[in-house]
Amino acid sequence: MSANLPEFNLVKPSSIAEALAAFRDQPHAKFCAGGTDLIPNMRHGLFEVETLIDLGQIVGFDAVTINGADIELGAGISLSKLVGRADIRERFPAIVKACEKVAGLSHREAATLGGNLCLETRCLYYNQSEWWRKSNDYCLKYQGDICHVAPRGNRCRAAFCGDLAPAFMVHRAEVELVSLNGARRLPLADLYVEDGAAHLALQPGEILASVHLPAARARSTYGKICQRGAIDFPQAGVAVSCRKEAGVLQFELAFTGTNSKPILLEYREPLGPKTDADSYFEALEKQVQKSVSPQRTTTTAPHYRRLAVAALAVRLARGLV
C-alpha cells in the first residue's frame, strides 16, 4: 500500500528529435511534461514505467508562434502562461476560462497544454491504490478483465476529464503530432477515441508537439460542473462558441467528463432574430442531454451530470447571445 514513487530512469532530451530517438531506444518509455497527473498516477501504481522521457527540457516546446491570424502553441506551454496571454484571453476566452478552472495555482504553473489534452481518463475503479484495485479484482483499464462501471459491456468507460480539450475544440483547433515517421496534423476532435483504456489516437512514440488555433471567428466560454471551486476534475464540463453567419447565430459545444473522449456537438439549428429563444434553448438543452453519456465513473450520479451540464451549456450559450 505504499505511496512511494516507483524507481524509474529519467531521460531529459533537449529537442523533439532527441525525445523521439530516446523512445526508439526505450519503446516502453512514457513521455512526461508537467507531471501533475502522471506522477500521482505512478504513485498509485496505475502503470509500469521503466523510463520517463521528460519533455520539459525541450527547447522551444513552449513557444508561441503567430502566423498571421493563426496562433501555434507549443504543447509544453504551461497553463499559467496560457492564462497570462492577452491575445488568447481576448480571442479565445473559453481557453483561458478552462485553464483557470484546472486544479489550483501551483498545478497550473507546472501543468502543460499537451499534458492536459493527453490527460489520462479517470474512473473511481481505476484512480485507486494498488491494494484497492487488487481487492476489487482490478478492472478492464489495467490488469483486469471487467469494467466495473458497465460489467456487461466490452470496453472501458473511464471518463476523459481534461478541461482544455472542449475549449480548443469549439475553436476548431488542430494538433500536430510528430514521430520518427514524420509529422501529421489532425483536428483535435480526431485525437480522441471513445474507449477509456485507449482514448488517444497517438501512435506509440508519437508526441503531441503543438496546437494550431485558426483565426478566431467565434465568441466562446467554458464552465464546469464540480462541487468545489478548486482542485476538482470536471464531473462534466462544457465549452460553447457562438458565431454569427448570415445574420444568424450558430453554436458549437464540446463536453468533457461525460464520455471516454471529449464530445463535440455542432448544433446545426440557427438562432435568428425571429426565432423563439426559449424554445430554441429548450431544444438545445434536450440535444445536449442526448449527446452526452456520463457513466458511474465518479461518486456523483450520471443522471445528475447529464442534467446539470445541459443546464450549464444553455446558460453559457444564452450568455453569448
Add this chain to the structure above:
Amino acid sequence: MTKPRHFHVAGTPVPLVDGLEKVTGRARYTADLTTDDALVGRILRAPRGHARIIRIDTSRAKALEGVRAVVTGADCAQSYGVIPIAMNEYPMARDVLRYRGEPLAAVAAIDAKTAQAALDLIELTLEDLPAVYTAKEARAPDAVQLHPDKQGNLEREVHHSFGDPEAGMAKADLVRDEVFSCAEVNHAQMEPHAALADYDPERGHLTFHSVSQVPFYVHLTLARCLGMEAAQIRVVQPFIGGGFGARTETLNFEIITALLARAAGGKVMMHLTREESFLTHRGRPQTDVALKIGMTDKGKITAVKCEVVMAGGAYAGYGLVTILYAGALLHGIYDIENVKYDGYRVYTNLPPCGAMRGHGTVDVRHAFECLLDRMAHELGLDPFAVRRANLLRAPTFTPNDLMVNSYGLGACLDKVETASNWYNRKGKLPPGRGLGMACSHYVSGAAKPVHWTGEPHAVVSMKLDFDASITVLTGAADIGQGSSTIVAVAAADILSVDMSRIRVIAGDSALTPKDNGSYSSRVTFMVGNAAIEAARALRQKLVLAAAKKLESLPEDIVCEGETFSVKGSAQSMLSFQEVALAALAEEGTITVKGTFTTPIKAQGGKHRGGAVGSTMGFSYGAQVVEVTVDIATGLIRIDKVWAALDCGFAINPLAVEGQIEGSVWMGMGQALSEETRFVNGLAVHANLLDYRVPTMVESPDIEVHIVETIDPLGPFGAKEAGEGALSGFPPALVNAVADAIGLEANFLPMTPDRVLEALIKQRRAAKRKVAS
C-alpha cells in the same frame, strides 16, 4: 527596539506560542523525525469485507532479504479499545476480519521497497462471510453476526425517558415528526497518521512518538497490548497536524508500530498514506434521526421523542459514548421537560467510527434545529422567537441532571439577529437567495473521564529556576487548538509576567504530568484551571520571598508587571528576577503544581450512561447562514455566515475566533460536500479529491461574535470554544435553502445531485397535487 510587554494577557489576542514554527515550516511532525537508522513499517490490509482467516503464511516474507520483522494477529492476543467495557478490537485481526482495510499483518524492513515486496509475499487464505454495510442490513433478522456476543449486531441500545413525554405531546398544539439521514464523515485532518517506535532490547524500554490526541491512552494501550510495564514506556508527542477526534482513541497502527519495533529489536517508522489514514477512520457515523416534537402555538416545546440509529462500523471504539451523547445532548440547550430517547448503535462491516468534533450531537442537533424551523414556519412564528420561547435559566440542572451554570444563548441570538439584519431581510431576498439560522451547544470537557481512576482531572507543574524563567509542564496535547498557549497565558496572567518568561513543555511522559488528553473540549477548562492553581502557588512563594525581603506582610505585597512592591509604596520596588532569586535562596529550584477536579454535582445523573454529556459548563452558539441556490445545477453558494458563541470568557480571543471559524467551516464541509462512500465495503472516498473538503474558494466570510457569560467554574470564566459552533451550521444551511427555494431537505450533505433530485421530486409532487 524592545517589544511591548504585556502582563495581563488573559482576554487579549495572543498569537499561538507554537505558531511561528508551524508557519515557517520549522515544526517537526512525527513523519519529520530523523529516521536514518529506522526500519520502514508497512501494513497488510484486509482485501475483503468479512471473512474467516484460515491462514496467514508469512514464511516467504520473513525469508526476504532486508526484512527484520513480520507480525500478525497471532502476535497480539490482547484486545484493546478506548472504553474499558468495550475492548473488542485487536491491532491486527485474529480469526475473523471485519472490514476492508483492517490490518492483518505488518512488516519492518530496511527500506520501503523491501517492505512492500515482503507484504506481497504474505499469503492469505480467507473464507468469505456475508457482509453487512448498512444499519438496516445489519439489523435484519437473518443478518450475519459480526460479534458473537452482540445479538442483532447491536453494540449498545439506549432507552432514556425524562418527564412525561406522552403527556407533553398531548399538551402540544402542533406535533410534527420527520426522519433525517446524515452521511458518515471523516476528520480529514491535514497530517496523515504516523508513528515512530524505538525499542531498546537490552533495557526492554520503548520510546514512542505518535500523532495522538491522548498520549496517555497510547501509553496504557501499548503497555496492555505489548504486555509491558508502563514504566518501561515513554510516549512523546511531537507537533500534531490536527485531530478533531480521529486520534483520541489509540489506533491500530500505533500498536502495530510498537509490536514491529519490539520484534525487530530496534526503531521502526510507520507512515500511513492518506488512504490508510481514511481507513483508520473513527469518524462520525452515518446516522438516521427520527424526531418528533410537540409545541404550543406560542412555540414552547412540550415534548421531544427521538430515535437515533448509527451505523458504527466493525468495532466498538467510542460507539457507546457516541450513542449516549446523541441522547444526552438533546438536553442542556433548551428548557425541555419531557424527553424520550431511543438510541441504537449498530455494527457494520466498515471501518470503525469514533469521536469527531461535536461528538454525538451534530446529526441530532441538525434534525432538531431543522424541525424547529419548519414548525415555526407552520405556526407563523419567527425562527428566533421559537428559540427564545425555550431558553433555559442558569443556574439549573436539566431533567437528565446536566449542570448549567452559565447560559449565553439568548445573547448569541441577539448578536446574530442584529448582525445579519435578520428582521429586515428574512423572506425578502431575491429568488434563489435565503437566510437560515440554528443554535447549538457543546460540553466543556466530559466531567467523568472514561478511564476513571479517582485522580484529579488535570495536573500542571511549574518550575522556577536560577534564570528566572518559568517552565510549565503539561501532558495536554496541543493538536493545533492552542492548548499550550492557554497554559502559557494562564501562567503569565496570574504571575503578571511577560509571556517571553514562560516556556511550555507538553506531551512527554518522561517530563510532563499525566493528562487525560485533548478530547471533549476539556483542556482549556481543566488544564487551564490547573495552570491557574499552579501559578497561584508559585506566586504565593514569590510573594512570601518579596515580603521577607521588603520586611513587610505578604498581604501587603503587590505583584504587578514583573515587579513586587509594598502596597502604597513604590520606592521599595523589587524586580521579578530579584524576588525569584530570593525565593530560590530559601529552597533552591522551585516546583509547584496545580490540579483540577470536576465537582461531583457536575458528573451527571445516576441513570445508566448518565455520566455521558455531563460537564462543568456548556458553550452556546447561534448562527445565521446566507445562501444562494442555483436550481439548474443544484449548487449552493454560502454568501455569508454570522456566528456567535458563548465561550464564557475568551482567554485568547484570537484563538477563539479561529476555533469558531474552524468549527463553522467544518460544519460547512459536512453540510455541503463531505461524505464517505463505499462500494461493497471498499472506500472510494479515501483521498482528498473524492472526499470533498471545501477549498478556500468556497470559504465564506464568517463574522464571529464572542459572547462572554463568565462561567463560575471556568478558568477566568471560560468555557469551550472549539466545537460548539459546528453543529449549528448544517441546520442553518438547510433552513436557509428552504428559505431560498422552498426545499425542505432531510439529508446531509446537500450535494448538488441530491438537491437537484429533491427538486425534481418536489416539482413532480406539486404537479400531482395540481392534477388531483
